[in-house]
Amino acid sequence: MLRRPVESAQYLSIRYTERLAEAGIEPSVGSVGDSYDNALAETINGLYKTELVHRQGPWRNMQDLEMATLGWVDWFNHRRLLGPIGNIPPAEAEQNFYAQCDVLDMVA
Template sequence: MLQRPVESAQYTSFTLAEHLEKAGIAASIGSVGDAYDNALMESTIGLFKTEVIKPQRPWRSLAQVELATAEWTDWYNHTRLHGEIGHIPPAEYEANHYLTTTKAQVTANI
């Protein structure tokens, strides 16, 4: 009997699943015909390679790649304007979201 190799995509991270559940996010991982999370990740990695990795070749050290990755990630989240969310950076959009959806906590007067 010929067995097909198990593809790595069949495995999901329990930690990721727990994080998504706590955040109230429905995971598309494992649902049939729903690969939006994979497409987003592949698109982001493609942008990173096109904007950072390929233009700055040859890399001389791992430290150079790590620094460039940190700088690009900071720019991507805090400076880049995203058209689908009102031409603001993703970090600003997320902060605004939590400001408008988070319930005020009760504090005790001591």
């Protein structure tokens, strides 16, 4: 008997969920039917398109866009200033956080 891929996916999903429960792991999933599951990712995608793709385009080729994307991601993750954390870059906030942690806290 052949199964449709959707049926197989449901079967595997149940087994996967059962295996997580056996291991004492709580799956990280959103609730069914809401629109918040991908909200953060879509926000970042929107910023990327607004700040880089549309503002600095048109692009000559995909390689140029890929190289510019690498630079934008580096800036976004390491150098942009964030008001909620004191107008410092995320990388600096992370360094400050770990500098305040006790060595035993980081091991645990």
